[in-house]
Amino acid sequence: MLKTPDWELMIVWYFFLGGIAGGAYFTAAIADNFGTVRDRAVARTGYLLSLPLVGMCGMLLIADLGVPRRFLNMLAAFKFWDPMSIGAWMVGVFGLFTFVSSVLSFTSSEKMAALRRKIGLVGLLFGFFLASYTGVLISNSAMPFWSDARLMGALFLASGASTGMAAVSLLMFVTGATAGEGWGKVKKADRFSMIFELLVLAAFLFMLGSAAKPITTGHFAPLFWGGLVAMGLVIPLVLDLVGHRVRALAPIAAVLVLVGGFILRYVVLMSIQA
Amino acid sequence: MTTNLIDLQHSDVIMATSNMAENHPVGFQWVMKAKERGAKFIHVDPRFTRTSAAADIHVPIRSGTNIAFFGGLINYAIQHNLYFRDYVVHYTNASFLIDPEFKTATDGNGLFTGFDAAKGAYDRTSWKYQLDGEGNPKRDLTLRDPHSVFQLMRRHYSRYTLQMVERVCGIPQAKFEEVAKLYCSNSGREKTGTITYALNLTQHTNGVENIRALCMLQLLLGNIGRPGGGVTALRGHANVQGATDLELLYHELPGYMAQPLRDAHPDLTAYMEKETPKGGFWVNKPKFFVSLLKAFYGDAATKDNEYGYQWLPKRAKADAYSHQHIFVDMYNGAIKGFLALGQNPAVGGPNAKLARSAMQRLDWLVVKDIFLTETAEIWKAPGVDPKTVKTEVFFMPAAPAAEKDGSLTNTMRLIQWHERAVTPPGDVTSDAEFVCTLARRLQALYAGSKKERDRGFLAASFKYGDNPKEPEMVEVLKEINGYATEDITDKDGKVVYKKGQPLNTFAHMTDDGKTAGGCWIYTGVTVEGPDGKLVNKANARKPADDKDYLGHGWGFAWPANRRILYNRAAADLAGKPWSEKKKLIWWDAEAPGNEPSKKGKWVGLDVPDFNPFLAPDAKNGDKPFIMRTDLVGGFFGPLNDGPFPEHYEPIESPVRNLLSKQQNNPVAKIWKVPDQQNELAPTGSAEYPYVITTYRLTEHHLSGVMSRYLPMLAELHHSHFTEISHELADELALKNGDMVTVATPRGKIHVRAMVTNRLKPFVIDGKKVHQIGVPWHWGYNGIAELPGSRGDITNDLSATVGDPNVYIQETKAFMCNVKKGVV
Amino acid sequence: MARTLAMFTDTSLCIGCRACQVACKQWNELGLEVPDWTGTYQNHTHFTDKTFRLVRFIEEPKPTGDLAWLLMSDVCKHCAEAGCLDACPTGAIYRTEYGTVNINQDVCNGCRYCVSSCPFGVVSFNETTGTAKKCTFCNDRIHNGLGPACAKACPTDSIQFGFRDDLVTKAQKRVETLKAMGFKDAQLYGADSKGFLGGLNAFFLLLSKPSTYSLPEQPKLPQRNVVVDSLLSVGSAIVIGLGALLAFRDREQGDGNA
């Protein structure tokens, strides 16, 4: 007779947006550091996207507290083995990185750009953290299914990467920043992330076995299989592979990936709390 | 209760026939202690309850068949020679010979000798002892004489075989035999057992006989007056024992003395003559009675005016004023006004619909209570248009126990004091204050009256202590205890009691007006300390310990702080304990006697229930049952329904009586009430096929006022419900939680069905009989936020029928129908 | 640290009177709750923010055909290794000098991580205060020389309060007695400080297997997988990172430039 924390939509959004923020920043930092000058657009889009997202994350996190004004109490304690504790710290720290990187993304000074790249390399670690710690957080609870899933953090990370990249690519499409090779590289990286995510998901389900029932069968099964696996991963991949020459399909694929990423958090959180 | 709850831990076997764990949970700790020490615990109840959960054996019994059960045990003990012969021969009337005319119900097809069908009552001429030349009962110590009580009893219960118990009670033979063996073999010198009872035995049209049957079994097994034995009567309200001792009853005056009858007791002399027995401790009744009159009327009571005897209200009839009589009379218009002080008859009484209709016909109704009860809002009852109710209702807020000083007497005769913790708010008053104020105001109104009948009332003092408004409760206790009305001197002229000094013992009461005492059995509860101040022993707080396991330093148990009654029976004829293990009091021949020249005294772990200097070999020194005229325990004990308990079916029953032709108790009281207000279901009625019993839940209190109105308690049960077996639920296609309608010829209620394994159908004479259970705590008032705190009134189902001795209702066994849904 | 205090709930002595449940509510001033229809006497179904002691009523037919009605007063276990405490990011949940686990209401911010981290479903969220609630082991009482309200109210000593080591010894004897009396499934739950969760400071004597009472047979500390799960995440991060790295290292034109 266990008790669910009753984390609902706000937390689903938090998990989702945190994943994108982390994924986007990491994409930006990689592009910044390892891409060419022409990939600058990718870097700027990623940095600039992650900043407001982390901000929203922070707000969601605070808003969801029973006593929001006591958010600071989280910062009064630091428990390095406690995902919730470090998570709260990291949102703040990562927020700083996104802020600095965003500001620096407008610089024309090469010195500053170099600094930005270095900052990006450190910040991407925090981005990764934000994308994955939420998974580790729930997998280290007493709840069945969550606590059985050793790959929850890994899965959230893969999903954070794929949605972050999808978001960057979508934003680039919308803002018309698709010129240059950056956009293509993002999509390529995203393709890789999605394939990896599918693999992790398969391993995740395999390792869970019957413990995965809350999402693989019953009420949430259609959403999981249809919404996440088919619509959120397989179809975008197919669209991407088969139709990557048709420009208009790319944003559709990106949107589907994003929806899939949301669905992943939604089914995982809600299936045992509903 | 003859014993003390603490002493339960010394029992070798305990048989609860009441639902003790649920209704007396605090006392139940001693059952758990006994179990920890290895005692066996049996629970007899139609339902499997929280008491059964703690039991080694649960014995399901069809409601209303208790005499068949106890009769079966008596028969078993006799047949298997398991009774305690020495005890039975010497300490009971088993050896006494009865008038040869007398025949038991075995020979009278369910009736004892002397039944007068026209009167619906017994002529008891043959129900008496054979006397010898000196007027003493004849005895046969071999117990062989066919007219001996023992042989009559044996013959009477010879029909109560294992098979018969199974057919009547529905207890499988093997289970009954297991219980019989277990219970009856735990007696004799080394072992004792006790039986608890409460309403499970009383609320029947043979309620008093049920209890007699239990007592007979205990006598037979030699269990009374001994440690770990006794009759564990578990009483109701926190102070119901006190209310009984002080006689808030229609037929008795404080201290168990009859309320005078108009015709039989025209004057004090006639009363004393008729009411004072020739033997036993009651020969002192005149002292207690005159002291009582002195307590009532003070200086106005003198020898010349029979101590005010004529001012006492007299009963016109022996039986006209019980709770049930009152509501029938009220309905019929004979009663116009009603004071309900701490009572909720709109919910709590039997046939509550009748009670509500009756109260709606009153001119005025005063309710003094700590909550706005259903009775206080009788004009708002569901289905009633308030405009049509002419009753003028006055509600007087009352202070509960925590807001006043006073004493409570609990189930083990223990008087305990409580102190006011907080002052009552606003215009809330204590009951004592209300009563005294009311009395004084009435006295003022009658002040000029010259009528003789008003003199006593005008003379009575309602002043306790210095503040006329607020009675000082210790003063009330002192008046109950008794005090000297003038200086009392001994034969040498030395003052033994100064005027006003509390009496140390009822042995000091006199019948010459020199002592006053409100309830003789309580004497000793207040005494004068060495410093001249009043010592309130009800407030004594020294807990029990190894040296004083009965806790004599805690509170004060009447009489004389004695914890186990009839404790002379704990020793053998010679005054030695029956066994080392079961010692309680014994004769110490070497102890200093009451005079310097004499030696010998009863000593031990309790206050002897006996003249402590009466040697075992002195006259009557071997007779423990001092309250009885014949000084021995009575197997043969005439009540209105016979000298031996006989099984009859409840007034409403699913089956014919298998033990005799006599279906119901021939002398039971069945009220005729106009307007179909008291219809009864015929035996075996197809319209009302299920047995129903009503009962309590730990979480709720009585009519529910003190629990349904309190969120923390009210929330413990979802809502009103009925407990139904899976078998019956299947027959009715019910699921756990479905709403059902429970109906009887008197009314119907809508409740939720709790389908459970804890009830099982009975097999009665080869036929399946279903029984359901319905708690009765719900009513139409409650907490707004908790819809389940309100519910239909269970007592709308019950009938106005009663036991012929005390007129208690039959709410433990009657018949009903159950239908799915709200119909 | 003071000697560890404990509560020992001996279900073999419980009569299901719920005095403990009510005493707890009263002492801690926990408010009214609308009950559930549970189909039995039990209410409420679970621990709540207003029910810290919960008496469970379990009807269990025995193999003999007789019925057992198992009555058990359940409570926060005050685990020696407490999931709730480890989970709490604010430090609101702390261990007292007596070894009990308590929530500081002034520090708790209502994140509810503790709720999902209790292996026994004990901690509950209170919407009004916005904080997490559970049995306090009557912190105010034990610091003033009184035993817990629930233990005090229990008429049968089914709930006993004292030093943990004393109680464990007593409990072990009681199990032996019960076994000798024929209760062959009598067992202690959480008494062993070498057993699960380092032992429970509110431990139990059960008459049947733990699952009968809705207790996990082998409760585990939720935080036990933080390292593994984190390493797996790191692994996954490395793979993704490498993938992205390769994508951006690619000096050739990307394929999206059509």
Ligand SMILES: Nc1nc2c(c(=O)[nH]1)N[C@H]1C(S)=C(S)[C@@H](COP(=O)(O)OP(=O)(O)OC[C@H]3O[C@@H](n4cnc5c(=O)[nH]c(N)nc54)[C@H](O)[C@@H]3O)O[C@H]1N2
């Ligand atoms: N918690 C709580 N405690 C109470 C009270 C309360 O309201 N709540 N009320 C107090 C009062 S006023 C009283 S009088 C006492 C009453 O105490 P009890 O007499 O114990 O109370 P009941 O629950 O009315 O009835 C007891 C049991 O009798 C069973 N029964 C029915 N018919 C028979 C029968 O023929 N034979 C046998 N052996 N059992 C039968 C019922 O199933 C029920 O379980 O409790 C007192 N204690």
Ligand SMILES: Nc1nc2c(c(=O)[nH]1)N[C@H]1C(S)=C(S)[C@@H](COP(=O)(O)OP(=O)(O)OC[C@H]3O[C@@H](n4cnc5c(=O)[nH]c(N)nc54)[C@H](O)[C@@H]3O)O[C@H]1N2
């Ligand atoms: N069907 C069925 N009916 C039954 C029974 C049964 O078993 N089955 N049992 C019967 C029994 S044994 C009993 S005792 C009766 C009980 O029936 P009642 O006595 O009518 O019921 P209570 O609810 O106890 O009512 C007592 C009232 O006293 C109030 N009160 C409490 N303290 C004080 C105080 O200090 N002063 C004043 N003035 N008021 C106070 C309470 O608020 C409450 O309203 O019911 C009987 N009715």
Ligand code: SF4
């Ligand atoms: S409510 Fe009072 S009288 Fe009744 S069992 Fe509890 S303590 Fe005793």
Ligand code: SF4
């Ligand atoms: S039982 Fe749950 S709430 Fe209590 S200490 Fe253990 S983990 Fe914490």
Ligand code: SF4
């Ligand atoms: S809800 Fe309060 S007590 Fe629970 S983990 Fe969060 S801060 Fe700590």
Ligand code: SF4
């Ligand atoms: S220890 Fe105190 S807070 Fe905990 S259950 Fe008992 S009474 Fe309630």
Ligand code: SF4
């Ligand atoms: S108070 Fe004691 S006996 Fe009553 S339910 Fe609680 S633990 Fe059981």
Ligand SMILES: [Mo]
């Ligand atoms: Mo009663």
